[in-house]
Amino acid sequence: MSDRVGFFTDTSVCIGCKACEVACKEWNEVPADPQGFSGASYDNSGELGADRWRHVAFIEQKLPVGVEGGAPDSWVREAAKQSLVEQGVAAQSDEEGFRWLMSSDVCKHCTDAGCLDACPTGSIFRTEFGTVVVQEDICNGCGYCVVACPFGVLDQREEDGRVWKCTLCYDRLKDDMEPACAQACPTDSIQFGELDELRERAAERVEVLHRRGHDEARLYGESEDDGVGGFGAFFLLLDEPETYRLPPDPVAPTRRAGAAWAAAGAAGAALLAGVAASFLGARS
Amino acid sequence: MSPGGEASLVPREQPSTYYGRPVVKPPVWKPEIPFYFFSGGLAGASAVLAAAATFAGRRQLARRAWAGAFAGVAVSPTLLIKDLGKPSRFFNMLRVFKVTSPMNLGAWLLAANGGATMLAAALNARDGERRGGAPEIAAAALGAPLATYTAVLISNSAIPAWSEARWQLPFVFAASAGASAAGAALLTVEPGEAAPARALGASAVFVEQAATLLMHRRLGDLSSAYEEGAAGRYGKASRALSLAAAGLLAAGRRELPPRAARTLGAAAGALLLTGSVCKRWSVFKAGFRSAEDPLQTVRPQRERIGRRGGGA
Numbered sequence: 275m276s277d278r279v280g281f282f283t284d285t286s287v288c289i290g291c292k293a294c295e296v297a298c299k300e301w302n303e304v305p306a307d308p309q310g311f312s313g314a315s316y317d318n319s320g321e322l323g324a325d326r327w328r329h330v331a332f333i334e335q336k337l338p339v340g341v342e343g344g345a346p347d348s349w350v351r352e353a354a355k356q357s358l359v360e361q362g363v364a365a366q367s368d369e370e371g372f373r374w375l376m377s378s379d380v381c382k383h384c385t386d387a388g389c390l391d392a393c394p395t396g397s398i399f400r401t402e403f404g405t406v407v408v409q410e411d412i413c414n415g416c417g418y419c420v421v422a423c424p425f426g427v428l429d430q431r432e433e434d435g436r437v438w439k440c441t442l443c444y445d446r447l448k449d450d451m452e453p454a455c456a457q458a459c460p461t462d463s464i465q466f467g468e469l470d471e472l473r474e475r476a477a478e479r480v481e482v483l484h485r486r487g488h489d490e491a492r493l494y495g496e497s498e499d500d501g502v503g504g505f506g507a508f509f510l511l512l513d514e515p516e517t518y519r520l521p522p523d524p525v526a527p528t529r530r531a532g533a534a535w536a537a538a539g540a541a542g543a544a545l546l547a548g549v550a551a552s553f554l555g556a557r558s
Numbered sequence: 559m560s561p562g563g564e565a566s567l568v569p570r571e572q573p574s575t576y577y578g579r580p581v582v583k584p585p586v587w588k589p590e591i592p593f594y595f596f597s598g599g600l601a602g603a604s605a606v607l608a609a610a611a612t613f614a615g616r617r618q619l620a621r622r623a624w625a626g627a628f629a630g631v632a633v634s635p636t637l638l639i640k641d642l643g644k645p646s647r648f649f650n651m652l653r654v655f656k657v658t659s660p661m662n663l664g665a666w667l668l669a670a671n672g673g674a675t676m677l678a679a680a681l682n683a684r685d686g687e688r689r690g691g692a693p694e695i696a697a698a699a700l701g702a703p704l705a706t707y708t709a710v711l712i713s714n715s716a717i718p719a720w721s722e723a724r725w726q727l728p729f730v731f732a733a734s735a736g737a738s739a740a741g742a743a744l745l746t747v748e749p750g751e752a753a754p755a756r757a758l759g760a761s762a763v764f765v766e767q768a769a770t771l772l773m774h775r776r777l778g779d780l781s782s783a784y785e786e787g788a789a790g791r792y793g794k795a796s797r798a799l800s801l802a803a804a805g806l807l808a809a810g811r812r813e814l815p816p817r818a819a820r821t822l823g824a825a826a827g828a829l830l831l832t833g834s835v836c837k838r839w840s841v842f843k844a845g846f847r848s849a850e851d852p853l854q855t856v857r858p859q860r861e862r863i864g865r866r867g868g869g870a
Contacts, residue, residue, distance in 0.1 A: 314577040321579065331576060388716065394662035395650035414650045415643015417586040418661045421715040421845070426583040435643025516856045519576030523859035527714045527721060528658050534710040534724040541709070541728035542702035545736055548765070549606045552757035553614050 278404030279447065280506035281456065281464055282472040283378055284479060285518075286491060288463040290316060290376035294328040297458035301443065302327065305431070321519075322379055324431035327440040328455050331518050333375035377518050378455070378464060381406070381427045381440035382495060383506030384526065389439075391528040392422035404469070404506060405442040413437055424502065424524035442507070469506060476510060488512070494520065501525030573860050575852040582716045584849040590641040592842035594634055595708045596835050598668065599735030600742060601630025605675050605701030607739045607758065612682060612690040618751045619743060624679035626742040627697065631672040638665075660711040667707060671700035705735035712845060718855055719783035719848030720841075726773035727841070733766035734837045737800065741830030749810075749819035756807050756823070759830050763804040766837070767797065779857065783848035784840060792840035799833035 298304065307325035309318045315332035322329045387406045390398045397412035398419060408419075408428075415435035419428045428439045443453035451457075456466035465472060473496050483491035490512050495505030501524050515522045575581075585591075608623030639648045651665040674697035682688050709731040713724035720727070740759030744752055770793075774781040784793055806826040810819060848854045 312577075314579075317577075323583075333576070391658035392661065392714065394654075394656065394659045394665060395647070396654040396656065397650070412647075412650055412653075413644065414647035416641075416651070416661060417643065418659070418711075420583050421585050421712075421717055421720075421849075424582065424716040426581055426716075429583055430586040430643055437643075514574060516581070516852070516860075517574045517576065519579060519581055519852070521581050521855055521859055522573070523862050524716075527716060530721065530724060531658070531660070531710070531714050534660075534713045534728070537725045538703065538706040538710045538728040541706045541732035544729065544765070545603060545702050545705060545732045546606060546698070548736055548761055549603075549610050549754075549758055552754045552761065553610050553616075555754075555757050 278469045278506065279467065280383055280404070280442070280469045280472060280508070281380060281453070281466055282476050282508060282510070283380065284463050284465065284476070284510045285375065285377035286463075286479075286483060286488070286510055286512055287461045288330070288376040288378055289461055290330055290332055290374070291460060292319075292330050293458040293460060294378050294455035294464055295319060295326070295330060297454040298328045298440075299326075301446070301454035302441070304438075322381070322425075322427050322439075323429040324438040327380065327438075329379045331375075331377045331379060333377075333513070333517060335373050335375065335513075375512055375517070377509070377511070378459075379518070379520070380455070380507050381442070382425055382502070382508070383440075383442060385498065385503030385506070386526040386528065387502070388422040388424060388526040388528060389419035389428055391526065392418045394418060401444055401447075403442070403444075403447050405444065405447075406506070407441045407444050408437055408439060410436055410438070422527050424521050424526065472508075476508070479510060483510075501529065573853065573856040575856065579852060580850050581852045581855040582718075582849050584846045585717070586643075587842075588641050590637040592838040593835070594637040594641075595731070595838040595842070596734075596738065597630050597633045597637060598708055599630075599705045599731060599834065599838075600738045601627050601634060601675065602671065602701035602703070602705030603732075603735035603739035604630060604742060605671065605678070605697040605704075607743060607755070608678070608682075609690065609694040609698035609701075611754065612678075612688060612694050614754075615689065616751060616754065617686060619747050619754065621682055622746040623739065623743050624675070624682045625746070626739065627675045627701070628679040631668070631675050634668055635672070638668075660707060660714050664704075664707050664711060667700060667704050671697060671704045674700060702732075706732045712841070715845075716855075717845045717849050718858055719777065719780050719844045722777055722780055722858060723773050726769055726776060729769035730766060730773060730837070730841070733762045733769055734834045736762035737766060737803075737830045738834035741803070741827040741834065744823045744827030744830065746827075747823075749816065749823050752823055756810065756826075759826065760804055760807045763800045763830070763833075766800060770797075780848065780854055783844040783851075783854065787843065787847055789840045789843035789847055792836045792843060796833045796836035796840055799829045799836060803827075803829035803833060 305325050315334050317332045383405045390406050395412050397409045401407050413436040428437050430437050452466040456464045476493055480491050494511050494515050495508035498504035604623050604627035608620055608627055611620035639645045656662040674693050678693040678697045706728045709727035712720045713727050740755045743755035803826045810822045
């Protein structure tokens with residue numbers, strides 16, 4: 275799809291303000307959900323779910339002291355000194371080697387979406403913008419998409435029984451407006467646009483960061499060769515995906531369905547054969 | 559230090575996590591679902607057993623097994639509908655035919671098998687001399703996949719303990735279904751007529767134990783999801799019940815007074831049925847435990863990346 279749109283979330287400039295979470299809730303009238311002190315840094319909203327379609331993760335890291343060779347340590351310190359002043363990189367460390375990682379997570383709007391494939395009613399569909407949306411007037415609350423998502427994005431809303439997730443502001447897209455979270459983001463950490471263009475922009479950004487010594491910067495979900503055919507909403511990360519609670523090698527369950535069906539066919543045939551054999555053996 | 563607290567400048571011995579929180583969501587399915595795995599398996603395998611008995615001219619076994627299959631297909635939709643968040647929208651499952659969704663195919667399979675089973679059961683109840691025909695063949699042909707597709711349903715997911723067992727789970731489910739069908743027949747059929755059910759029960763227990771063993775071995779670290787907590791307790795109970803049933807079936811091979819043979823058969827049947835219920839609960843609970851542990855999700859993916867020889 276040439277006009278497929280999506281998000282590029284550049285976590286290197288996320289400041290953890292949660293404007294995206296608030297804007298999403300306001301625009302989409304997403305119900306309040308329990309919040310409180312979680313003990314997990316500034317994360318007081320937990321995770322993506324039926325009532326949270328953007329979630330900001332906070333990771334506090336203290337780099338190991340006395341790393342052999344010393345090179346990585348000094349590089350981080352060097353980078354830290356420069357970061358805020360020269361590069362506008364917010365998610366960075368102080369001179370003691372302490373660093374903050376902040377990242378606004380969202381539905382990935384996968385090319386091969388496990389939720390969409392699993393949905394038995396056709397409630398989950400792909401829009402004309404290439405995004406993945408749940409039609410709430412069709413969803414019967416079977417919950418299959420909840421376990422089919424490799425990212426744990428979807429969940430059932432208890433009081434109403436149906437499943438809800440990010441729509442990439444389907445209603446706003448139809449009116450040529452950008453999604454609420456992207457509009458609210460004060461640092462352009464969340465960028466909205468045509469996917470091809472976003473990918474180019476992201477590749478340039480990684481190059482810039484690498485040039486400035488941030489070798490740990492990497493894109494996550496931009497490649498169509500991954501297990502879900504690429505994300506419609508991909509990320510620039512400063513650590514391994516799992517540090518942000520993102521699966522390092524997600525695979526759409528559907529891609530392995532052939533093996534499962536083959537095994538089920540063989541097992542069904544074995545059942546037929548076993549029953550037949552039990553009559554032959556019992557003939558006497 | 560929290561599991562997520564280290565930076566990635568030195569290679570990690572173990573993947574980091576986000577405050578030890580799960581990556582994937584646990585199922586939202588309620589207890590109706592493992593009971594449906596059981597009732598659907600009972601219906602499917604009983605239809606196969608009943609059809610074979612009809613064609614073999616074993617009248618009593620045929621009638622009782624059709625009754626078992628009928629009970630299974632009558633209960634199953636009720637369980638499925640009750641589990642839905644919006645039960646009134648059950649028929650939305652049948653507004654599309656969708657090959658990528660095992661749940662959708664399962665709904666069609668259940669409907670088709672249910673129709674054939676009800677017809678065959680009615681014909682067999684009415685005509686005591688019936689030798690079998692198209693309804694029996696259809697019910698058996700649809701019964702075998704009905705007994706195994708639920709394994710595809712759960713292995714077609716992001717839950718590691720389920721998806722990584724996609725080759726073995728269908729055999730575990732087929733054997734568990736065969737054991738339950740044999741158990742229901744043993745409970746209701748005279749010992750003199752129940753020889754095929756005894757043979758089926760014994761071989762089903764053997765296959766189930768072997769497939770479970772193989773599954774645990776192939777799962778490696780992930781098998782802990784099946785061995786700990788509630789899943790482990792149900793698993794142990796299932797194994798004990800099934801092996802006890804097999805023991806009774808072996809004891810029943812000797813000549814026994816009719817009364818003793820009947821008691822022994824009924825006891826073996828009850829053990830097989832409860833063993834099958836426990837097996838489904840064990841697998842069901844293992845999914846929750848596996849989803850809860852982020853390392854179960856991340857570690858196999860890291861190993862996959864390692865085998866490909868690339869970075870993240």
